[in-house]
Amino acid sequence: MTIVIGVLALQGAFIEHVRHVERCIVENKDQYNEKLSVITVRDKDQLAGCNALVIPGGESTSMSLIAQRTGFYSDLYNFVHDPKKTIWGTCAGLIFLSQQLSNEAKLVKTLDLLKVKVKRNAFGRQAQSFTQTYDFSSFIPNCNDFPATFIRAPVIEKILDPEEVQVLCKLEEKDNSGQGLIVAAKQNDNILVTSFHPELAETDIRFHDWFIKEFVLKNFSRYK
Numbered sequence: 001m002t003i004v005i006g007v008l009a010l011q012g013a014f015i016e017h018v019r020h021v022e023r024c025i026v027e028n029k030d031q032y033n034e035k036l037s038v039i040t041v042r043d044k045d046q047l048a049g050c051n052a053l054v055i056p057g058g059e060s061t062s063m064s065l066i067a068q069r070t071g072f073y074s075d076l077y078n079f080v081h082d083p084k085k086t087i088w089g090t091c092a093g094l095i096f097l098s099q100q101l102s103n104e105a106k107l108v109k110t111l112d113l114l115k116v117k118v119k120r121n122a123f124g125r126q127a128q129s130f131t132q133t134y135d136f137s138s139f140i141p142n143c144n145d146f147p148a149t150f151i152r153a154p155v156i157e158k159i160l161d162p163e164e165v166q167v168l169c170k171l172e173e174k175d176n177s178g179q180g181l182i183v184a185a186k187q188n189d190n191i192l193v194t195s196f197h198p199e200l201a202e203t204d205i206r207f208h209d210w211f212i213k214e215f216v217l218k219n220f221s222r223y224k
Protein backbone atom coordinates (compact mmCIF):
# COMPACT_ATOMS: atom_id res chain seq x y z
CA MET A 1 0.00 0.00 0.00
CA THR A 2 1.26 3.45 -0.91
CA ILE A 3 0.36 6.56 1.06
CA VAL A 4 -0.67 9.27 -1.39
CA ILE A 5 0.02 12.93 -0.62
CA GLY A 6 -2.10 15.21 -2.80
CA VAL A 7 -1.31 18.85 -3.49
CA LEU A 8 -4.34 20.95 -4.34
CA ALA A 9 -3.63 22.38 -7.79
CA LEU A 10 -6.56 24.71 -8.46
CA GLN A 11 -4.34 27.78 -8.22
CA GLY A 12 -1.14 29.01 -6.60
CA ALA A 13 2.27 27.62 -5.67
CA PHE A 14 1.44 23.90 -5.88
CA ILE A 15 4.33 22.70 -8.06
CA GLU A 16 6.93 23.76 -5.48
CA HIS A 17 5.20 21.58 -2.86
CA VAL A 18 5.12 18.65 -5.29
CA ARG A 19 8.87 19.02 -5.94
CA HIS A 20 9.70 19.23 -2.23
CA VAL A 21 7.66 16.11 -1.42
CA GLU A 22 9.25 14.31 -4.39
CA ARG A 23 12.70 15.19 -3.09
CA CYS A 24 11.81 13.91 0.39
CA ILE A 25 10.62 10.62 -1.12
CA VAL A 26 13.81 10.18 -3.14
CA GLU A 27 16.29 11.38 -0.51
CA ASN A 28 14.72 10.15 2.72
CA LYS A 29 12.82 7.03 1.72
CA ASP A 30 14.94 4.88 4.02
CA GLN A 31 13.60 6.89 6.97
CA TYR A 32 9.93 6.36 6.08
CA ASN A 33 8.28 3.12 7.14
CA GLU A 34 5.69 3.24 4.34
CA LYS A 35 5.81 3.84 0.61
CA LEU A 36 4.80 7.36 -0.39
CA SER A 37 3.79 9.12 -3.58
CA VAL A 38 2.69 12.64 -4.47
CA ILE A 39 0.08 13.82 -6.99
CA THR A 40 -1.57 17.08 -8.00
CA VAL A 41 -5.28 17.25 -7.18
CA ARG A 42 -7.85 19.06 -9.31
CA ASP A 43 -10.94 16.91 -8.97
CA LYS A 44 -12.97 14.56 -6.83
CA ASP A 45 -11.48 11.34 -8.27
CA GLN A 46 -7.89 12.43 -7.65
CA LEU A 47 -8.82 13.53 -4.13
CA ALA A 48 -10.49 10.20 -3.39
CA GLY A 49 -7.13 8.43 -3.76
CA CYS A 50 -5.31 10.66 -1.25
CA ASN A 51 -4.37 10.12 2.39
CA ALA A 52 -3.13 13.67 2.84
CA LEU A 53 -3.73 17.03 1.20
CA VAL A 54 -1.49 20.08 1.02
CA ILE A 55 -3.32 23.33 0.27
CA PRO A 56 -0.74 25.72 -1.15
CA GLY A 57 -0.24 29.46 -1.08
CA GLY A 58 -1.78 31.58 -3.78
CA GLU A 59 -4.94 33.61 -3.53
CA SER A 60 -7.55 32.29 -1.13
CA THR A 61 -10.41 34.18 -2.84
CA SER A 62 -9.59 32.55 -6.20
CA MET A 63 -9.01 29.13 -4.69
CA SER A 64 -12.35 29.20 -2.94
CA LEU A 65 -14.18 30.55 -6.03
CA ILE A 66 -12.70 27.90 -8.33
CA ALA A 67 -13.59 25.17 -5.83
CA GLN A 68 -17.19 26.41 -5.65
CA ARG A 69 -17.64 26.95 -9.39
CA THR A 70 -16.28 23.54 -10.29
CA GLY A 71 -18.49 21.82 -7.70
CA PHE A 72 -15.36 20.60 -5.88
CA TYR A 73 -15.95 22.58 -2.68
CA SER A 74 -18.09 19.96 -0.92
CA ASP A 75 -15.63 17.13 -1.71
CA LEU A 76 -12.82 19.24 -0.30
CA TYR A 77 -14.94 20.11 2.73
CA ASN A 78 -15.64 16.45 3.48
CA PHE A 79 -12.03 15.44 2.93
CA VAL A 80 -10.49 18.01 5.27
CA HIS A 81 -13.07 17.29 7.99
CA ASP A 82 -12.17 13.57 8.01
CA PRO A 83 -9.74 12.98 10.94
CA LYS A 84 -8.16 10.06 9.06
CA LYS A 85 -6.81 12.54 6.52
CA THR A 86 -3.72 14.67 7.10
CA ILE A 87 -3.90 18.32 6.05
CA TRP A 88 -1.34 21.10 5.63
CA GLY A 89 -2.29 24.62 4.59
CA THR A 90 0.36 27.21 3.70
CA CYS A 91 -0.52 30.91 3.51
CA ALA A 92 -3.66 31.10 1.32
CA GLY A 93 -4.19 27.44 2.31
CA LEU A 94 -4.25 28.47 5.98
CA ILE A 95 -6.86 31.14 5.17
CA PHE A 96 -8.98 28.69 3.15
CA LEU A 97 -8.99 26.21 6.08
CA SER A 98 -9.87 28.67 8.85
CA GLN A 99 -13.19 29.15 10.60
CA GLN A 100 -13.06 32.93 10.91
CA LEU A 101 -11.43 35.78 9.01
CA SER A 102 -11.11 39.17 10.65
CA ASN A 103 -10.88 41.11 7.38
CA GLU A 104 -12.27 40.63 3.85
CA ALA A 105 -14.27 37.74 5.25
CA LYS A 106 -17.05 37.98 2.66
CA LEU A 107 -14.58 37.38 -0.16
CA VAL A 108 -13.63 33.87 0.92
CA LYS A 109 -15.97 30.98 1.63
CA THR A 110 -13.61 28.92 3.79
CA LEU A 111 -13.58 25.20 4.55
CA ASP A 112 -14.48 26.04 8.15
CA LEU A 113 -12.04 23.58 9.71
CA LEU A 114 -9.30 25.31 11.66
CA LYS A 115 -10.58 26.77 14.93
CA VAL A 116 -8.82 30.11 14.67
CA LYS A 117 -9.44 33.68 13.57
CA VAL A 118 -7.10 34.78 10.79
CA LYS A 119 -6.07 38.19 9.53
CA ARG A 120 -5.31 38.26 5.80
CA ASN A 121 -2.35 40.27 4.44
CA ALA A 122 -1.23 40.97 8.00
CA PHE A 123 2.25 42.12 7.00
CA GLY A 124 1.02 44.49 4.27
CA ARG A 125 1.28 44.32 0.50
CA GLN A 126 3.46 42.32 -1.90
CA ALA A 127 6.30 44.84 -1.43
CA GLN A 128 6.45 43.98 2.25
CA SER A 129 7.15 40.33 1.49
CA PHE A 130 10.32 38.96 3.06
CA THR A 131 12.45 35.89 3.75
CA GLN A 132 14.01 35.52 7.16
CA THR A 133 15.79 32.74 8.99
CA TYR A 134 13.91 31.40 12.02
CA ASP A 135 14.58 28.92 14.77
CA PHE A 136 11.97 26.16 14.55
CA SER A 137 13.88 23.72 16.74
CA SER A 138 11.20 23.84 19.45
CA PHE A 139 9.01 21.73 17.15
CA ILE A 140 11.31 20.45 14.36
CA PRO A 141 14.39 18.68 15.80
CA ASN A 142 17.64 20.58 15.08
CA CYS A 143 15.92 23.01 12.70
CA ASN A 144 17.26 26.28 14.09
CA ASP A 145 17.96 28.10 10.84
CA PHE A 146 15.03 27.69 8.45
CA PRO A 147 14.56 30.32 5.69
CA ALA A 148 10.87 31.24 5.91
CA THR A 149 9.33 33.30 3.12
CA PHE A 150 6.29 35.45 3.86
CA ILE A 151 4.30 36.75 0.85
CA ARG A 152 1.25 38.87 1.70
CA ALA A 153 1.04 36.46 4.58
CA PRO A 154 -1.81 36.01 7.06
CA VAL A 155 -1.39 35.61 10.81
CA ILE A 156 -3.52 33.77 13.33
CA GLU A 157 -5.02 36.49 15.53
CA LYS A 158 -6.95 34.29 17.88
CA ILE A 159 -7.18 30.63 18.81
CA LEU A 160 -10.86 29.79 19.09
CA ASP A 161 -10.37 26.38 20.67
CA PRO A 162 -7.18 26.06 22.75
CA GLU A 163 -7.98 22.41 23.50
CA GLU A 164 -7.60 21.50 19.85
CA VAL A 165 -5.26 24.13 18.45
CA GLN A 166 -1.65 24.42 19.56
CA VAL A 167 0.64 27.30 18.61
CA LEU A 168 3.92 26.10 17.09
CA CYS A 169 5.53 29.44 16.24
CA LYS A 170 4.87 32.99 17.33
CA LEU A 171 7.01 35.86 16.03
CA GLU A 172 8.34 38.48 18.40
CA GLU A 173 6.79 41.30 16.36
CA LYS A 174 3.54 42.41 17.97
CA ASP A 175 0.20 43.36 16.46
CA ASN A 176 -1.82 46.45 17.52
CA SER A 177 -3.15 44.70 20.60
CA GLY A 178 0.38 43.75 21.72
CA GLN A 179 0.01 40.07 20.79
CA GLY A 180 2.85 38.12 19.16
CA LEU A 181 2.08 37.04 15.58
CA ILE A 182 1.17 33.36 15.32
CA VAL A 183 2.57 31.97 12.07
CA ALA A 184 2.44 28.19 12.59
CA ALA A 185 -0.04 26.00 14.44
CA LYS A 186 -1.52 22.54 14.52
CA GLN A 187 -5.02 21.30 15.25
CA ASN A 188 -5.24 17.89 16.87
CA ASP A 189 -2.54 15.68 15.40
CA ASN A 190 -3.51 15.77 11.75
CA ILE A 191 -3.78 19.43 10.70
CA LEU A 192 -0.80 21.75 10.20
CA VAL A 193 -0.89 25.37 9.06
CA THR A 194 1.87 27.87 8.29
CA SER A 195 1.61 31.54 7.26
CA PHE A 196 4.86 31.25 5.36
CA HIS A 197 6.06 29.12 2.43
CA PRO A 198 8.45 26.25 3.32
CA GLU A 199 8.14 25.05 -0.30
CA LEU A 200 10.00 28.20 -1.41
CA ALA A 201 13.07 27.29 0.65
CA GLU A 202 14.82 26.19 -2.50
CA THR A 203 17.14 23.41 -1.37
CA ASP A 204 15.75 22.90 2.11
CA ILE A 205 13.31 19.99 2.53
CA ARG A 206 13.43 19.78 6.34
CA PHE A 207 9.94 21.23 6.83
CA HIS A 208 8.35 18.83 4.34
CA ASP A 209 10.28 15.89 5.81
CA TRP A 210 8.97 16.80 9.27
CA PHE A 211 5.39 17.10 7.92
CA ILE A 212 5.68 13.62 6.39
CA LYS A 213 7.11 12.02 9.56
CA GLU A 214 5.13 13.88 12.21
CA PHE A 215 1.78 14.20 10.48
CA VAL A 216 1.33 11.99 7.41
CA LEU A 217 2.99 8.79 8.66
CA LYS A 218 1.83 9.09 12.28
CA ASN A 219 -1.76 9.80 11.31
CA PHE A 220 -1.71 6.93 8.84
CA SER A 221 -0.50 4.47 11.49
CA ARG A 222 -3.13 5.74 13.95
CA TYR A 223 -5.92 4.50 11.71
CA LYS A 224 -4.22 1.49 10.16
Ligand SMILES: NC(=O)CC[C@H](N)C(=O)O
Nearest residue numbers: 057058059060091092152
Ligand atom coordinates in the same frame (compact mmCIF):
# COMPACT_ATOMS: atom_id res chain seq x y z
N1 LIG B 1 1.16 33.95 -0.47
C1 LIG B 1 -0.11 33.79 -0.24
O1 LIG B 1 -0.64 32.68 -0.24
C2 LIG B 1 -0.89 35.06 -0.07
C3 LIG B 1 -2.29 34.87 0.47
C4 LIG B 1 -3.18 35.98 0.00
N2 LIG B 1 -2.81 37.24 0.59
C5 LIG B 1 -4.63 35.62 0.33
O2 LIG B 1 -5.28 36.35 1.01
O3 LIG B 1 -5.10 34.63 -0.10
